[in-house]
Amino acid sequence: MTVMTMRQAISQALWEEMEQDERVFIMGEEVGLWGGTYAVTKGFYDHFGPERVRDTPIAEGVIVGAANGAAMAGLRPVAELMTINFAFLAMDQIVNHSAKLRSMFGGQFTIPVVIRAVGGGGRQLGATHSQTPDVVFAHFPGLKVVAPGTPSDAKGLLKAAIRTDDPVMFIEHATLYQTRGEVPDEEYLEPIGVSKVQRQGNDVTIVTYSKMLQVSLLAADQLAQDGVEVEIVDLRSLRPLDMDPVMESFRRTNRCVIVEEGWSSYGVGAEVAARLYEEAFDYADAPIRRVAQKEVPLPYNRELEQLALPQVDDVIRAVKEVL
Amino acid sequence: MDKGEMLTLYHEMVLVRRLEEKAAELYQQGKIGGFLHLYIGQEAVGSGVISCRRPEDRVITAYRDHGIAISCGMSADVVMAELLGKTTGCSKGKGGSMHLADVNLNFWGGHAIVGAHLPLAVGLALADKYQGSEAATICLFGDGATNIGYFHESLNLSMVWKLPVLWICENNQYGMGTAVERASAVSEIRRKAEGYGMPNARVDGMDILQVRAATEEALKHVRKDGPFLLEAVTYRFLGHSMGDPERYRESDEVQKWKDDDPIGIFRKYLIENDLYDEATLDAEDQKVEQEILQAVDFAERSPDPEPQALFEDIYIEELP
Ligand SMILES: Cc1ncc(C[n+]2csc(CCOP(=O)(O)OP(=O)(O)O)c2C)c(N)n1
Ligand SMILES: [Mg+2]
Numbered sequence: 001m002t003v004m005t006m007r008q009a010i011s012q013a014l015w016e017e018m019e020q021d022e023r024v025f026i027m028g029e030e031v032g033l034w035g036g037t038y039a040v041t042k043g044f045y046d047h048f049g050p051e052r053v054r055d056t057p058i059a060e061g062v063i064v065g066a067a068n069g070a071a072m073a074g075l076r077p078v079a080e081l082m083t084i085n086f087a088f089l090a091m092d093q094i095v096n097h098s099a100k101l102r103s104m105f106g107g108q109f110t111i112p113v114v115i116r117a118v119g120g121g122g123r124q125l126g127a128t129h130s131q132t133p134d135v136v137f138a139h140f141p142g143l144k145v146v147a148p149g150t151p152s153d154a155k156g157l158l159k160a161a162i163r164t165d166d167p168v169m170f171i172e173h174a175t176l177y178q179t180r181g182e183v184p185d186e187e188y189l190e191p192i193g194v195s196k197v198q199r200q201g202n203d204v205t206i207v208t209y210s211k212m213l214q215v216s217l218l219a220a221d222q223l224a225q226d227g228v229e230v231e232i233v234d235l236r237s238l239r240p241l242d243m244d245p246v247m248e249s250f251r252r253t254n255r256c257v258i259v260e261e262g263w264s265s266y267g268v269g270a271e272v273a274a275r276l277y278e279e280a281f282d283y284a285d286a287p288i289r290r291v292a293q294k295e296v297p298l299p300y301n302r303e304l305e306q307l308a309l310p311q312v313d314d315v316i317r318a319v320k321e322v323l
Numbered sequence: 324m325d326k327g328e329m330l331t332l333y334h335e336m337v338l339v340r341r342l343e344e345k346a347a348e349l350y351q352q353g354k355i356g357g358f359l360h361l362y363i364g365q366e367a368v369g370s371g372v373i374s375c376r377r378p379e380d381r382v383i384t385a386y387r388d389h390g391i392a393i394s395c396g397m398s399a400d401v402v403m404a405e406l407l408g409k410t411t412g413c414s415k416g417k418g419g420s421m422h423l424a425d426v427n428l429n430f431w432g433g434h435a436i437v438g439a440h441l442p443l444a445v446g447l448a449l450a451d452k453y454q455g456s457e458a459a460t461i462c463l464f465g466d467g468a469t470n471i472g473y474f475h476e477s478l479n480l481s482m483v484w485k486l487p488v489l490w491i492c493e494n495n496q497y498g499m500g501t502a503v504e505r506a507s508a509v510s511e512i513r514r515k516a517e518g519y520g521m522p523n524a525r526v527d528g529m530d531i532l533q534v535r536a537a538t539e540e541a542l543k544h545v546r547k548d549g550p551f552l553l554e555a556v557t558y559r560f561l562g563h564s565m566g567d568p569e570r571y572r573e574s575d576e577v578q579k580w581k582d583d584d585p586i587g588i589f590r591k592y593l594i595e596n597d598l599y600d601e602a603t604l605d606a607e608d609q610k611v612e613q614e615i616l617q618a619v620d621f622a623e624r625s626p627d628p629e630p631q632a633l634f635e636d637i638y639i640e641e642l643p
Contacts, residue, residue, distance in 0.1 A: 033571050034500040057470035057506035058437050058498055086436070089471070124356035124408075126419050128435050296633050300419030301408035302356055304633050 002185055007177040009151035011040050013158035014078065016187070018048055021076060024162055027054040028063060028080030028116075037082055038118060038177055060086045064093040064115060068101065068167075071113040076162060084119035084171060085131050098167040099142030110165045114158075120173040120211055120261060121309050127297035130305070132262040134210070135271075137169045138238035144192055145238040147171040149213030151181040153236055156190025164192060173211040173261075193240035197249070201229030204319050205249040207272050208259040209235040212291075212310065216259050219315035230319060238268065243275050250276055254285035255322040259315055264292035286322040291315050324374075324535070326598055332374055332531065333593060333604065336366040336586050337611045339390040342399055345615050346389065346406055346420075350565050354623075355406045357419050358435075362390035364560035367585035368493050369394045371534030372461060372555075375542055379458040381429050381447050383440050385465060386421035387493075387559075388433030395430035397423065399618035409625035415636070416628050437498075438464065438473035441490075445477050448486035459487040459545045467498020469512050478552070482519045485549035489541055490516075492554045493528065499563045500571035516552035528555030529585045532592065557585075 004012075018024050025048075026041060032055040035042035045053045056063050060081060067079035081087050087094060094115065101109045121130035138145040144166050148154040154172070161168040198213060199220055208216045213234050220230040231249045235241065250256050256276060258269035269290030276288060294308040324332075343361040350359050362369065365387075373382060373394035384391045392402055397413060405412025406420055413425050424432035431447060434440035444462035451458045468474055469492060481488045492512045496503055504510045516523035522544060526537035534555060541551040558580040562569050569577075593599045634641055 030499050030501065035570070037499075055501055055505060057501070058467045059471050061472055089436070124419060125358060126422055126435060127417075129358070129421075294633060296637055299417035299628075299633065300357060300414075300422070301416040301628055304408075304417070304628055304630070307630055308633055 001182040003180055004151055004183050005177060006151045006154050006172070006179045006181075007038065007040055009155040009183050010158055010172065011042070013155045013162070014041065015044070017159055017162045018044075018052065023074065023076045024078065025052040025054065025075065026078045026080060027056050027067060029056055029058055029082045031055060031080050036080070038174070060090040061093055064090040064098065067113045067115070068093060068097050068111060071111045071167075072101065072109050076112045078114045078116060078162060081115060081117040083129060083174075084117035084133060085129050087115070087117050087137075094137065094143070094169070095140050099140045103142060111167045112165045113167045114161045114170050115168070116170045116172065118172040118174050120175055121293070121298050121305065122175050124300055124302055124305060126300045130298040132260075132293065134171050134238055135262060135267050137171075142167070143239060144168040145171065146192055146236065147173075147210040147238060148236055149176070149210045149234055150198075151179065152183045153190055153196070153234075155183055156188050157192060157236065160189040160192050163189070168192070171210065176211055176214065179214060190236070193237045193242050195233050195235050195237075195242040195245045197231060197245055198234045199230065199232040201231040201253075203229045203253060204231070204255045204257060204322060205246065205253045206230055206232045206257050206259055206315070206319070207235065207246050208232065209238070209268070210261065212259045212261050215310065215312055216315055218312045219319065222312070222316060223319055228319065228323065235268070241271070243272070246272065246276070247280055250280055251283050254283050257289045257291060257315065257318045257322060259291040259310060261310060262293055263295050264290045265295060267292060289318040289322050291318045328374075329593060329598060330607065332370055333589055334607050334611065335394060336370050336531070336589065337608055338399060338614060339366045339370070339393050340586060341611050341615045342389060342393065342402065342618070345619060347561075347565065349406070349619070355420065356408075357421070358386070359420050359565045360387040360563065361559070361561050362387055364580065364585070365493055365495060365528065365557045366390055367531040367534055367589070368491070368528045368555045368557050369463070371531040372463070372491055372538045375535055375538040376461060377458070378429065379456065381431055381451075381458060381460045382463075383431040383444050383447065383460065384433055384463040385437065385440060385468065386433050386435045387465070388421065388423045391433070391463060392423040392425070392430060395425070395428045397425055397428060397430065399614050400621040403618040403622035404625050407622045407625070408627065409622055410628050410632070411621070411625040415632065417632070417636070438468040438471040440464070441468070441473050441477035444488050445481050445486060448481065448488045449484065452484075452486055457546065459489055459542060461489045461491060463491045463493055465498060466492060466494040466496070466503050466512055467501065467506065469515055470506055478516060478519045478521060478550070481550040482521050487545050488550045489538070489545045490550060490552040492552065493557055494554050495557050495559045497559070497563070497571070502571070511554070513552055513554040521550055521552055523552040523554070525554045525556065528557030529583045529588060531585060531589050
């Protein structure tokens with residue numbers, strides 16, 4: 001094991017896959033000469049050259065569209081969107097093409113494309129640049145949506161995403177790049193669509209993913225001091241959604257809080273709670289609670305923005321409500 | 324332009340420059356957060372173009388918007404307050420650097436999604452034409468923005484509907500770290516207008532008098548016959564935003580452009596043509612220093628938004 005940042009883990013995954021498979025290439029804004037706006041692809045341009053690390057114009061539609069086309073023709077593109085907010089400019093390609101080209105033509109095409117996009121709030125970037133719209137993508141059958149919360153998951157999941165023949169939206173969080181964690185030294189893949197228990201406990205189940213995993217872990221540490229043992233299930237993939245560890249945990253704790261950074265309306269919490277009520281209604285000893293962003297476009301002002309985002313204290317409060 | 328107007332313009336350009344320098348300082352001190360895109364080097368474009376507008380003409384631009392806001396008549400106090408996220412800022416502290424706007428000044432905003440305000444400009448101009456107004460819409464954007472679909476859709480539609488839009492491309496040679504010729508099939512941006520049969524021109528964006536002359540011509544056309552694309556060739560002296568390592572350009576190149584400082588060029592013109600002497604211009608610089616100090620003071624003393632502000636101004640009426 002080696003301790004490294006999320007940034008290094010993601011970078012290593014890309015590097016290793018590019019070394020192993022000539023068909024893998026990167027395209028996006030500032031991925032080459034600049035080295036990636038979040039420095040994930042630093043050094044790639046010099047090592048792999050401009051053919052495989054392609055700086056594009058600011059044109060998200062054709063970035064994803066050309067990646068779809070190249071994937072149809074046998075390449076394995078990793079298309080980088082500078083931030084997930086700009087995915088909205090490529091929405092038609094993602095939703096109407098990445099997700100549908102296979103089924104609509106009776107399985108003739110494979111679309112082994114990875115769309116890497118970074119999202120998340122908390123950096124005072126204002127309403128259009130701070131969104132966590134992960135569930136939007138998870139809404140569409142045909143896409144896989146992955147959003148890791150630890151360095152080792154990020155590395156293993158990204159490698160798996162590059163190797164799968166399905167289109168994958170790989171969502172990173174801008175404030176997690178410095179998060180450190182242990183990463184195996186040997187080659188490994190993490191399976192897409194498998195949730196993972198990140199902390200064990202028998203009192204309450206927290207279901208979460210991405211940045212909110214880290215927030216939930218902090219909350220769990222504090223709750224443990226009050227004698228409350230929280231179990232944390234990290235979804236890691238929003239589609240396919242693996243409910244098995246969630247169900248197993250809920251049947252034991254009988255209490256559940258779902259923590260997501262995006263808005264709660266029609267969100268991850270809504271989906272997970274509905275499935276719990278549908279399949280494990282009798283196990284509930286308290287109403288399921290959701291912790292999420294306040295239902296407002298995020299403002300620039302630092303205090304207001306923090307007020308809108310889910311915090312450790314919000315998680316603690318919600319856990320105490322279901323106890 | 325009479326002599327007095329020239330001094331006003333000189334004052335405005337210096338104000339924009341000092342405001343940006345001060346903003347950079349406050350960013351380093353952590354008083355400004357988020358993204359901060361400075362206009363230093365490009366002052367002659369904003370000041371030159373906007374000095375040609377009539378009050379009824381609308382202005383809309385991208386996120387590099389502090390200078391444009393000042394040229395539209397926003398006070399340094401209000402700009403600074405928005406940068407600090409205060410209630411006295413033009414967007415009540417909710418927009419920040421990239422989202423300055425003041426409807427009363429006919430300034431329709433800084434917009435942070437590249438290219439997204441070009442369709443808005445089409446709509447603004449459509450509304451004017453629809454309502455029989457004589458107003459024009461001036462839409463400024465970067466070279467990088469001309470590679471996105473929005474640009475092409477907007478130029479085309481403005482031409483099909485003969486809308487009164489003056490498209491101003493501020494070609495500062497780079498979109499972030501990507502040089503124009505690495506991202507655009509034609510590096511002379513104005514040629515993109517030709518595909519839409521739109522008249523166009525290119526001007527030295529470092530010389531405010533040339534910018535003004537070209538804008539006046541272009542606006543004449545816009546008011547009579549519809550859209551026009553004016554490309555102003557300019558340069559941003561600093562990084563794309565704060566914290567840009569600038570690995571994509573040589574310092575020699577930056578220096579070469581800095582030798583063509585738009586404020587220096589205008590100052591030299593004013594002095595050499597005996598319009599103003601050094602002492603008068605120095606006194607103007609001093610006035611600007613005071614204005615900036617006052618703006619910072621105003622912004623720092625202004626209140627932060629109350630928590631309740633989070634839920635305000637989202638819908639016409641607050642929803643439960
Ligand atoms: C649709 C979209 N894609 C990417 C970005 C990120 N981004 C912000 S500014 C910028 C460069 C724009 O360059 P240009 O249009 O030349 O304007 P300049 O910054 O030079 O003034 C990029 C890529 C964005 N804001 N919106
Ligand atoms: Mg530019």
